[in-house]
Every structure is written in C-alpha cells, then in structure tokens.
Amino acid sequence: MNPNAVHAKELYLSDKHNKPIGLSLKQYIEDERLNASQAYSLLQQGQFSPVSQHISNYGINAKPVWLSLTLINNSQTEQEKTIHIDNYWLDEVSSFWFADDHIIHFEHQGDLSLFYQQESQQPSFNLNYRYPPGKTTVLIRVQTPDAMVIPVYLFDQQEMAKKNAFNAYSYGFLYGSITALLIYNFILYVGLRLKSYLFYSLYLLNFLLLNFAYSGHGSLWLWPDSPIWQQWSIPILMVSFCTSGILFACHFLRLKFQLPTLNKILKSLCIIFPALMLLAAVLQDRVLGLIFAFDLMLLFSGLMIVLGILSLNFGNISARFFLIASISSMIGIAITCLAVWAYIPFNQFTYRAAELEVFIDVLLLALALTERFRRVENEKTIAEKMANMDPLTRLNNRRAFYQLVEPQFTERQVKKAASILMVDIDRFKSINDTYGHNFGDEVLVKVAALIRDTLRKNDILARWGGEEFIIFLPYTQEQEASTLATRLCENIAKLSFTQSQQKVNVTASIGIVTSCSAINQLPMLIEVADKHLYQAKRAGRNQISAGTSPSKERIDKLAT
Template sequence: MPHYWPLLCVLILLNLTTSAAAESADDYGSVPVIDAQSDYPGAVTDRVAFLAEQGDRLSVEQVQSLIGRNPTVLTRPQTSVLVNGINSGAIWLAADVLNPTEELILRRVSVRTGWLERVDFFLLTEDRPPQHFVSGDQIPLDERSLAKRIPSADYPFPPGKTRLLLRIQTADPMLVPLYFSSITTSHGREHSETAFYSFVYGAMFALSAYNLMLFAGLRQRRYLFYSLYMGSYLAMTASYSGIGMALLWPNAVAWQQWAPPLLMLCFASAGLAFATNFLNTKRHQPRLHRAIQIFFGAYFALVTTCIALNEQGPALRLAFLVVPVFSALMLYMGVSSWLSGNQAARYFLLGTLASVVGASISALTVSGVIPYTQPGYYAVDIGMVLDAMLLALALADLVRRNEQARMTAERNARIDPLTGLNNRRGFLPVAESLWSLVSRKNRNICVVVIDIDHFKNINDQYGHAAGDRVLKNIAAELDRSRRKGDLLARWGGEEFTLLLPETDQAEAKKVAERFRHNIEQLVIPDRGKLIRCTISVGVASPHSEHVSLDHAIATADHNLYQAKVQGRNQVCIGSTSDEPEKDLPSAEKIR
C-alpha cells in the first residue's frame, strides 16, 4: 500500500519522525495472542507488541531472551498502523498465534508497505524447526520467500501456540500495517488494490500520454511539463509502492534504494516547472521565479553530494524536506495568480488543494489521529487524481482562452475598427471565392466602388471627428441599404466596395441608385450643425469569365472617376475591357 510524498510530508509535520505510537501502560508484561482461526479483514498491528533495537542487531534468541526475562520490554501500539520516523532503526513485532484446533490453519502474514528495505518473518513452534521467511526492497523479487511486492509469508500454523516474530528495517519512514488473514481474504484485498491502482495509474498515464502528444504537435512546453509532472508522480509512487520493483526492475536492488529520493526530486522539479510555465511567473512574479530556480539548484547540488557519498538517509531527509516547501510554493503561486486576475489559476489552485487535502487525510488516518478507513487511507491517491484532472481542465481552459484571443485578433484584422465593416483583408478572400464560382458558371455579378464627394472639405470644415461620424453613418446606411447576400467593405479612406452576386448591369444600377439616393437624404447632426453629403458610384460587370476580380474593381474605380468628372453624386456603369489595369484612370486623381 503506497504512501507518497504528500502523505510522508504531513507525517513529518505531525512530528512522527522520532518515536512510535503512544504506549499503553496496561498492556505491558505479556506477549499478545492472535487467534489463528480468525480471518482478520483489517490491520492487526494493535494486536501485537513491539520493541525497538538499540545499538547492534538483535538475534531471534536475544529477542526471546529479552522477552522472557522482562516482558515489559514490549510495547503495545494503540493504533492499527505503527508509525516511526525516517531511518529510525529496526523494530521487532511479537505475538503468539494460538491454534485451538487439531488441524493446520494456513494464514498469510504481511506488512502492506511497499518501501520497507527488509522484513524477516520468524515462526517458532515447540517440537518443530524454526521457520524463517524474508522479503523487502533489499532482496531481488525472485529471491524473496514469497515473490510479491508486499513483504508476505504463508505459513500453516500447527495446533497449539506459535511465536510470531518480525524484524522490520528501513531507512525510509517506518510505516507498519500488519495483516493476518486467510489466503482468500488476502487475494481479495490484493484484487481490490489492483483495481483501484489500475484506475489511478491508468487515468494519470492517459493524461500524461495525451499531453505528451499535444506537446509533440503544438510544441508548447506547458504540455511537456504537465506530462513530466504526471509521469514522475507515477514513477515515484511505483518506487514506493513496490510496483516498480515487481514489474519493471525486479533485480535492481541498488536503484530501488535510491529511486524514492531521486524520483521525489524529479516530481517536485517537474511540478514547479509546469506551475511556473503555466502561471507565467517569469513575467508576472520574476522574484519568485528566480528564488525557485536558486532553491532547486541548491537542492539538486545537495542531493548529488549525498549520492556521491552514498548517504541515503540524508538524501531521504532532503527529499522530505523539499516536499512541504514544494506544496507551499504551489499553493502560493496558485493563490497569488488567482488574486491577480488569472482566471485559469482557479483550476490550478483547486487541484493543488485537492492533493494537499487528500494527503493530509491519509496522513491523519495512518497516524491514528482519525479512525482508520479505506477511503481515508486512499485519500492521497484520490486527491492526486483530482489534481491531475483539474490541471488538465486548467490547460484546456488556457487553450480555450488562447483560441478565443486568436480568433478575436483574426476577426479584428479583417474588420475596420471605425465602421465595423469588412476591410480589404476581410473582403477579398470571400469576394474572390464568389467571383470565381460565379464566373465558372457564367452567371451575372457586378462590382461597385463608392466614394464620398468632397470628403476632404468635410474634414477641413467640421474637423476629423466629424469626418469619422460621417464615415460611420454612411457605412451604417450602406449596410442597411444593401441586399442580403451583397458583400460590403470599407476599401480605404472614404471609399467603399460592394460585390453584387447574381446581379446584371441593370439591376446593379438600381442598387447603386438606391445607395446614392439614401445617402443624399441622410442628415448627420454635429454640435448643432447638420452635415449632408453625396456619393459618386462606379459599377462594373465582367464581359467574360476570364476577367479577374482585381480587373473588375479597377474598371469600377475608372467608372467612379467618370462619375466624378461628370459632376459627382451620380452612378456610372460599364463592362470591363481587355485593356490592362494600369491604363484605366483612377478616381484617386480627382478626390
């Protein structure tokens, strides 16, 4: 049963690093008895007694002698899980297993903590040779008495009394949930754990793989850091739970000893890399960003030194020291980013809270502060799954916001900000598509170019602000006057362009005259004055399917020039010719 970095962090913060669970004075003086007939569904650590080694390693005979001379050396735990600190030394568990029947009773004894370095099971029965089973991370999987990730021993208890002794040693935090049950009950417990961790690992692996694919496609580092964050968590928990040694490195004993602190470093580093990138602390919180870089640089140097000196205990203490700092930094970055207006930070903050709360509940459960329950025991894993899902939502929300910003920017690039009409960039792609389609089908289509008469005089007489109001009002009137399906754009300055699909010259002239008449009747108030204006209109239609849109627009502009020459406030219409566009006079010469 794995307990991970946040769980271990909270245990340390609860000051459970130097002593075992509280003693009960009324339980001194005898070796506890376990009924071999009972099939205990839960942990039975509170049904045994323990003593801690002081100094040199004790042998079975020495332990037996100590108990025989002075039974008060044994201490009875008050909780179903025995908790000691990091590198706290070896402990012995002792109990007498009583079989009142005349038959052998097969039971499995297991310590369901995956990171214990060595667990020795001793079973002593009168008139029988002593039995010794061994397990733990220091022993390759195929050399263990029972090739399981959890230290276990199967033993057929004979009639009468059998002394059960366990010696447990680890440099990691001492966490001992002892189970005594039938093989069937043990298998059921293992199946439940397998189903639960299959869900946890499957969900987090899927999120990690998906974001790695997003990084490969989009090349945005936040997806890579998120994938590494989830992946390092999976690797770290696999090392602590024993799953890694059972499935991935069954004989790599040296790696198993160093994997927890190294993978905890990777997990914290990847988590902060994701957080700083996602929340953009380099830009918004540069001092915090720099402090994080310095802190983890120093931490990495210390861990490297511990590895070079082969000091596993200090490396573990450093790993557990960085975890509360990591959690505090994640919470601080989430809160500060949210308060500064970063809406995406709300998912980040909720995810971080879920993992911290889950770890706290699990820590309080296994430490005996709150009653032991399966949901409480697995709260750390549930919290990390919620954290992973909420961080995935945070990434999705960020992508959505970025996409909205991109679409808004693209839309603004196609829209004239003053009139709200399409500009050339928004007009030409649609107009060219329509022009090509209509031309291929040999259908009617016309182009209209409109220019406001004497617009420079309006600016000079009334000011540019009034000129802007005139442009906005004329644009609105043109938009109201156009037919559904006509494409209108501000071409530039005081000039507008329309594309009239399915329209011949006669119909185009009627449409253009309607525009001219409506603008002529338009009155624009400006600070107590009334501004009136007129427009000149040039209309062109292709004479063959080979005429380009650009050529048609140039022809319409030439016709607009003719309308200007002929006195303005009128419509001039004609078909495109085959002469090059450079030979067509432009209305720009007579604005």
C-alpha cells in the same frame, strides 16, 4: 522480568481480523544485531513491550525493531493464514515461527535479503504459513532507514484475495487514468509545441513513477532486479516530481513575464535540490536524501498555493484552477507526509491521501490547460477577426475583402457574371473640416450601416479606405448592379444628420463594373470600378457611372 511488560492479546485463527492487529503485537528496539534465538529469549524474559498503536510507526532512520505475535489454532486441523505487512518500502523483513521454543519455519524478504523471492506478485510483504493446532509464536525483524511504518494484518485466503482485488482495481484505475492524460498531453505538445504541455506530461510521468516506487509496483514490474534503485527511487523520484511540477508552474503561469525574479529563484531550486539529492546518493546517505525529499515535497505543496494566489492577483484567469488543484495536492501530500513522519495516525486513508489528492490535482490542472487553450484560441480568433475588420464601421477591411472575394474567382460562373461597386461619400473632407472629425465618423458609421442593410446575404462589403466603400456582387449583371447602386444613392441622400442644430445632408457617387471576357480578373475589375467612380465625381457627384466604357447615367438631384 521487565515490570512494564504486558501480555499482548493472543489471536485465535478462527476469528476474523479485518483491522490492523498492532495492539496484539509486542516490540523490542534493537541496539545491536540479534539473531532469532536471542530475540526469542528476550521475549521469554519479558523484555518486549506492548505496541500502543494499531499501526506501528517509528519514523525515519529508526533502529531495527523486533515484533512478536502469538497465534492460537484451536481447531484440530492446520489453518492457512497470511500475515500481511501493507508497506513495500521496508528494506528487510525477516520472519521466524516458533513452536515449543524451537524455530519451525523462517522467511527473509526485502531489498537487503539475498534469499528474497516475491511469490505473490503483490506490492506488500505476505507471510504465508499453515498453522498446526496449538500455539505458535511469530517473531518479525524489520529494518529500513526509510519511514518505518508497519501496518500488520492477519488474513485468510479469501480476505487476502479481496484485498488484492481492491488494490488491483484502484491502482489500475489510477495508473490507467494518469497514463491516458500523459499520452494525450504529450500528443498535444507534439502538435502544438507549447512547453506547458511538455512539462505537464513530465509532471504526470514523475507522479506515475513515484507512485510505482512507494507502492511497490515499480519493483514488481519495472525494476525487479534493481534493489539498490528500489531503495533510492522514492527520494529521487520525489525530488524529480517536485522539480517537474515547479517547471510546469513557471511556464503555465507565465512567471517569466509576471514575476521574473521569482521565476529565476524557482528555476534555481530545480537545480539545487537535485544537486543535493545527487550529493546524498554519492555519500550513500539515504537518511539525508529522505530529509531533502520530504522537505522539498512540503515546500513544493505550499509554494504552489502561493504561486496560484500571486498569479490570480496579477489577473491570470487560468490561475483559478491551478490554485484549487494546488490546495488539493497540498492537503493530500501534507497528510501522507505527516502520517509517514508519525505526527498523525497512519492508516489506509492517510497513507493514500497523497495519491488521491494529487490525482484530483492533475485532473484540475488538465482542466486548467484546456481552459487556457480555449481562451487563447478565442483570443486568437478575436485577434484575427479584428485584423480583418475596420474598427470604426465594423465592416471588412481591404485585407478581408481580398480573402473573401479572391477564392470566388476560381468559379467559372462568378467570372462570367460578377459586379463591383465603388462607393465614395461626396465632399467628405469638407464635412470633416466644417463639422469636425467626430461628426465625420458618425457619417461613415451610418452610411456603412445603410449599405450593409441594403445588400443581399452573399454580397461582400468592405471599407476600402477613408470615405470609400467597395461592394462585390456575385452572379450579378450590370443592370441589376445599376439598380442597386441607384437605390443606394437615393437612400444615402435621404439620411438626415444634425450638427449644432443645423441639418446636414450627404450624398455619394458610385462606380460600377461587371465582369466580361475582357475584364475577368479581380484587380482589373477594381481598377475599372475606381475609374468609373471618378467619372461619376467629375460629372457632378451624387450619381453612378457604369459599364466597361465611359457611359454614365445621371440621376436627378434628390429633394432634401
């Protein structure tokens, strides 16, 4: 008899067992392959030792383990119960029920079992059995090179249904949300052709597939007849997930321009780690592949935080959301990895911490992409506006004038009655030479503001070049245009400027043209208005020249 052997607590089927029943189990670490009778004999000899954790965790590449459980049905009828092992990545789960020292039932489940058929369509190992009155001993053999985590529960049918419903709703919400984000961002990539959206879509797809793999839903829905892929899917998809995340970070944070050397190193990692995983697959060494995968996952989590901090220091505003998302992801992935490696307790929270925090991560990254897109669009709008604006006077420039006016000439009423004014500040070169260009700029700004404030809402004003301004007056006949031009001449002459305690006055000349059957195209109108402007200047300045003929109107010199 093993002196360290302790009788684990026997479980009564009539009691409720909502928590893991690890402390009611005994264990035996197998050095060489045993059959069920040999394992049962060792149990009877006291060679099994008690489990000291609520959830057994033996780490990666652990030896096969036998678990024993004693169940007592103290009623007079059979009771149906389910031994629920809430972990789907175990390669082999073989279960044997003993009564009166004889095997009365057995089941083989897992990827390595040739007899395995999943009946419940749930991502877990569910050992259903109708227990007769009295005592029943259950032996369970577990084998896998993956992290051997064995959360064991004892449920009745109602409790099992609640567990399945919770999993169905929670995973349904997770998968539905990620799929919606994936489709939306891929559509954005197709429409906008921005690589950030493509790599974010790949990142979401890999997260989805990775979650399918380690939760067991992939084996149930996507690859039910591929046990070899199920065994390799977790480490391969972990590497694929990290690789797509690194590529997304490189493009989203624009590392090619801000940190080109680091960008090359990261893209090299995206080749090195998949190559290492391929080597492990060729060698059929899953333990090596798992080590590569978990190392990359932890490296990836910390690396994303470093990239966020570096980009934020470079003034990348979008890195704010990226940094918060990376911290969230790192915390979740670190918790799950440490739980799987048996450094911290394994429970429902630590097991699903990665998917919860990565879900928060992808939402924050979606916000980051949205914020960046909005900022880029704003910058584009401002750039387009600046391209159409004269930077000194803040008026439309010549390009904007054509863009605004040419569409209006498709309207018949505008062609019949539209006027154009060409305004030129008199002797502006002399003003610049005498008082300096800064003073000349001040004159331009004040004259531009005066003209803008004098015009109607639908009139279009632009700086034509140098000291010239152009005004488009839709639905305006010559007499109304001449009245406006006269008012402008008068108001400009009334402007007062002071330079070196010397009072300076400026005047302007204006050429006017109104559309008619002979002049009904915009370039022709501008040309005629320009000719009238020069007629006004040759006639002595501070006056207007209007009409389709060389007739002029003289206004009196204004007193200063």
